[in-house]
Every structure is written in C-alpha cells, then in structure tokens.
C-alpha cells in the first residue's frame with residue numbers, strides 16, 4: 001500500500017501539529033495513524049474531538065431545554081462522530097422523557113439514527 005510506504009519514510013520526529021494534520025488527512029479517507037505503529041499517534045487528538053463534541057452537545061441541549069429552538073447542521077469528514085452526536089442527543093433527551101423524532105432523506109440514512 002503506497003500510504004504505508006510514504007508513512008514509513010516520514011521522520012519519527014514529526015511534531016504534534018504535523019501528526020495532527022496527518023491524522024486528520026488519514027481520517028478523511030477512513031484511515032488512522034493508529035494503523036501505523038511506526039508513526040507516533042498525536043497526543044490529545046481524541047480529547048480534542050471529545051471537547052468539540054461536548055461543546056456541540058451543550059449548545060444543542062441548551063437550545064432544546066430552554067425551548068429556544070434552532071436549526072443545527074453538523075458537518076465533518078467521515079468518522080468524525082456526527083451520527084454519534086445525534087444518537088447521543090436523542091438518547092439523552094429520551095431518557096428525560098422527551099419525545100425525539102429522527103428524520104432523514106433516505107431509508108438507509110434513517111436506519112443509522
């Protein structure tokens with residue numbers, strides 16, 4: 001695989017921002033540096049994603065619980081956690097006895113929610 005050959009040639013002394021950037025590129029094509037033990041995995045990458053998800057969660061929950069309403073559009077590369085976010089929000093609200101109706105533009109997409 002050409003990606004593996006390229007990664008093996010990279011210096012082991014990549015700095016954090018370089019590792020983060022490579023991880024983002026890898027994730028955009030459903031890969032991850034985790035598959036390549038020869039390259040250090042960027043520290044804090046998962047925490048950064050969790051922090052971002054926490055902010056989204058708080059923002060949407062606040063709008064719902066304060067009955068402010070709103071339209072929210074989550075976008076990001078594949079595997080970034082968009083579906084996870086919607087499912088988490090729906091579960092959280094349902095556990096508080098709220099009614100959540102999920103709709104999607106296709107039957108296949110609706111199965112994911």
Ligand SMILES: Nc1ncnc2c1ncn2[C@@H]1O[C@H](COP(=O)(O)OP(=O)(O)OP(=O)(O)O)[C@@H](O)[C@H]1O
Nearest residue numbers: 049050053076077078079080081082083084085086
């Ligand atoms: N905070 C999290 N904690 C644990 N697992 C998570 C978290 N966020 C995402 N994941 C996991 O990461 C994987 C990818 O997430 P998800 O399917 O939500 O991405 P997506 O952005 O909807 O991808 P796609 O655009 O390809 O549909 C899933 O297995 C999901 O369970």
